[in-house]
Amino acid sequence: MPLNNPVYENNPFDPDNPVAYENWKAAKLENYPQNADALIVEVDDPRRLKPSEHEAILERCNKANMAVYIGKTGDDPDRLIPATLGAQFGLRNLDRNMGADDDGITALQVVDDQWRTRYIPYTNRPIHWHTDGYYNSLDQQIHSLLLHCVHPAGEGGENALLDHEIAYIRLRDENPAHIKALMEPDAMTIPANIEKGSVLRPARSGPVFSLSHEGRLHMRYTARNHSIEWKNNSQTHAAIAALENLLMSDDPCIYRLILQPGWGLISNNVLHDRSGFNDNAPHSRLLYRLRYFDRIN
Secondary structure, X not given: OOOOOHHHOOOOOOOOOHHHHHHHHHHHHOOOOOOHHHHEEEOOOOOOOOHHHHHHHHHHHHHHOEEEXXXXXXXXXXXXXXXXXXXXXXXXXXXXXOOOOOOOOEEEOXXXXXXXXXXXXXXXXXXXXXXXXXXXXXXXOOOEEEEEEEEOOOEEOOEEEEOHHHHHHHHHHHOHHHHHHHOOOOOEEEOOEEEOOEEEEOOEEEOOEEEOOOOOEEEOOEOOOXXXXXXXXXXXXXXXXXXXXXXXXXXXXXXXXXXXXXXEEEEOOOEEEEOOEEOEOOEOOEEEEEEEOOOOO
């Protein structure tokens, strides 16, 4: 989005507006969650939240762009559990991506005999830092993500989480030039996805940081190095190096947790990764993933 767009007027994410930025940053960091436990909200039934439960989840999402709910549904495989919870926060427009089932929900589990074996989310291998849908077209960006756990892995499968607004703060405070480089419209290009000569998805370029039409900060990113092309200049390389250093650091705002049966993560598509894991009989790891074009309301 061009910097002369009206949403930039007095917007803290305008790299050339330090006053608005400092005011926003002070409010953002005030009483910011100090650990993953501060994200947790215990709920009776995710499908029918009580007003106090809804308010508690929304409060955490407004502050940290994410919340973790602990429901009492355990290993109930009902896919309406996360879908109904999401709808209570205005999340209805699902990204019916290639990996999703007919209802738009993706079952994340190890698959041995389907095309999904080409894609890391359907294996037990580690997944590097990313935001979901970074390869989508710019008019089909993923603004929120919901993960619901039916069964955790027998060992491993830990998620790391980082609010993309905190990442923005860390990079801008280190060097505002990092932000300008990552807001360039051709900062990051995802090469075409070609299989057996057929183009499943064309190459797509876009910024890392951008603003939504409402002036909210949005981020698209992947730490993978074989499925991405960065703009070839010193400013972009320096910004990406700074971001990689942040994601490998022990920053106190990087939270780590393993979702348990009946637990879920609702977020405005924050940065996240997943460690490798091993399954133990009789249950293998199963999470439902819901990607939305909506932002949490």
